[in-house]
Amino acid sequence: MLEQPHGFGAELRRLRIEAGLTLTQLAATVHYSKGQLSKIETGRKQAGVELARLCDAALDAGGRLAALVPTEPARRRTGRRTDDSCESLAAPPLWPTLEESEPTALHGSSPPSRRQVIAVGAASVLAVGASEPPPTTAGQPGLVDDTLLGTYRTLLSHYRRIGQMSPPDVLVPVLAEQTRALTSLATRTGSRTGRELLALAARFAEYTGWLAQETGDEGAALRWTAHAVELAAASGDEDLASYALVRRALITYYRGEAADTIALAEGARAGVLPPRIRGLAAQRAAQGHAIAGDHGACMRGLDQARVLLGKEPGPAGVPILGPTHLSDxxxxxxxxxxxxxxxxxxxxxxxxxxxxxxxxxxxxxxxxxxxxxxxxxxxxxxxxxxxxxxxxxxxxxxxxxxxxxxxxxxxxxxxxxxxxxxxxxxxxxxxxxxxxxxxx
Incomplete structure (x- = not known):
């Protein structure tokens, strides 16, 4: 059971009386029973995080009252995790070479079965070929390269759409195979297109990491995110490493770890980064401040996020980082x-x-x-x-x-x-x- 300072009940009572509220009035405001609040004020019952936040807001305590109740340990709520330290999330691991680094813990490393492919409705779009590059057209390398990139970008868009309607454990092995295919294809393609294919493979890997988190496997989510960073770095994109901090901060958010969420998100707010990444980082930091009970810092973060996310999300044609199914x-x-x-x-x-x-x-x-x-x-x-x-x-x-x-x-x-x-x-x-x- 969580240890709770004896001072919470006394402070709740002090703030309630100072605000001129009876137990009945406070109970009606926070939608808890008068009996429950009475037991909490007298120390006969512990307050949960939810009630502490409601009382804090009702009594305009600025987060001080909510801070007296320890955050619920969300480790068991979000699924499996492999390490309890924030450091394991804040610092990317030492990455192996591209050939050695494909994450394999989730669903194995074998290609998806025909049943899995059909299950996500992707059999037709996979006709671009999972392992062999398309034939080249003599005299038109630029046209072929652009068509190839456009096809795979469209494919990622389709997978994101399919991911809205399908269980994540069905889609993860298919995305893993596509990431491997793109990485392999990049090694056989010209330097410019090869770099762009690696950058696109990084986006496939990042999305795979998100869906791995959706299955409840934090370890696989972190490995795929680290793999995405490595692929992006190999393509010349160093910015995805900062976005990975925003992704890791989402894991700590769902654990209920406010300080770690804020710290990770703040690591991706440097002025040299693209506005899209800084905006998503400001938004994630705001979520961390919210579970910390800091209304002012939360609203300031959201204001900053609105300004930054209102700018162009990135180069035309390049997949957008972050949510793509929200208008605002x-x-x-x-x-x-x-x-x-x-x-x-x-x-x-x-x-x-x-x-x-x-x-x-x-x-x-x-x-x-x-x-x-x-x-x-x-x-x-x-x-x-x-x-x-x-x-x-x-x-x-x-x-x-x-x-x-x-x-x-x-x-x-x-x-x-x-x-x-x-x-x-x-x-x-x-x-x-x-x-x-x-x-x-």
């Missing part, structure tokens, strides 16, 4: 952060607006932010509406099979379970429990 990522993350800051009603209003703008068919994005939206409404005391939203999302959770979404889904389930007699909750309790059950 900063607004969506603002709503997300407000929930972490203990301001669920304000967060719900923004998430309502932004979730309505998610493109049709973007199931992974719809579920990710939809669950956070339902959580916001539940924390704001709107249990019936939260259950309605949850019921709509549950059929999609099996399709996307996201370990990171399950983190918020568990949080939502705990919040709804505080209302065991609510008819709306009883209607979804069984399918919600089933959605959280480990895969067979």
């Amino acid at each position: 990522p900063v607004s969506m993350i603002t709503g997300w952060c407000l929930v972490d800051l203990g301001r669920p009603q304000a967060g719900a209003q923004i998430l309502d607006q932004e979730c309505a703008r998610v493109p049709a068919g973007s199931w992974r994005t719809e579920v990710r932010y939809g669950v956070r939206r339902a959580l916001a409404h539940a924390l704001a005391g709107e249990i019936d509406h939260a259950c309605e939203l949850t019921g709509r999302l549950l059929p999609l959770t099996a399709n996307v099979a996201s370990a990171t979404v399950r983190t918020d889904l568990r949080r939502l389930a705990r919040t709804l379970a505080r209302h065991p007699r609510n008819q709306s909750y009883l209607a979804i309790a069984a399918p919600l429990t089933a959605a959280l059950a480990p895969a067979a």
Whole structure:
């Protein structure tokens, strides 16, 4: 059990009285029972992180009250991890040569089976060839090179689309094979095109790392991200190493480790980096400040992210780093952060607006932010509406099979379970429990 300073209950009581609120009034504000709050104030019961954040916001404590409750150890929530130290995330490992460095821990290193390829609907697009380069056309090397690059860039776009609708463990081996194919192809191609193919292979590897995290395998996610950095460096792109810090910060965010999340994200905010990377880093740092309870720092980070992400995302034709299925990522993350800051009603209003703008068919994005939206409404005391939203999302959770979404889904389930007699909750309790059950 987490150790909690005896001072939390006393400080909660002091701040409540100072604010002129009765226990009944505070209970109505944070949507917890008066009895629960009374036990917490007298030290007979420990406060959870969720309640501490809600009380902190309700009493305008500026994060000081929430800081008295240790962050829940999220190690068991996000899946497997191989190292407890932030250093293992902050510093890339010593990379081997390209020939030795292909990550193999997740699903092995063998090519995908025909069943796996068909399962993700990619059989036709794989006709470009997984191991052999296309024949060259004499006298038109530039045209062939551009066509080759364009085809593989389109392929990555298709895989991102497929990834919105498919379980990640089905897609990872296919992406791994494509990364290997591109790396092999780059070694047989002219210097300029070879470098661009390596850069594209790095984007395939980075996306593979993200989907590995979605399976719950943090170790594989880190290895694929490190491999992406190595491929990018071999192509002459040193910036992806900084973006890798943003990716690693997402892992620590889902662990609930605020300080590590902020530190990693800050490492990718140097002025020499492209605006896209700095904007994504500012956004991730804001998320870290949110779980630390620092509203001011969070909002400043989001303001900086909006300015930076409003600039051109990068060279034309080059795959964009970060989310590609959000029309306004900063607004969506603002709503997300407000929930972490203990301001669920304000967060719900923004998430309502932004979730309505998610493109049709973007199931992974719809579920990710939809669950956070339902959580916001539940924390704001709107249990019936939260259950309605949850019921709509549950059929999609099996399709996307996201370990990171399950983190918020568990949080939502705990919040709804505080209302065991609510008819709306009883209607979804069984399918919600089933959605959280480990895969067979």
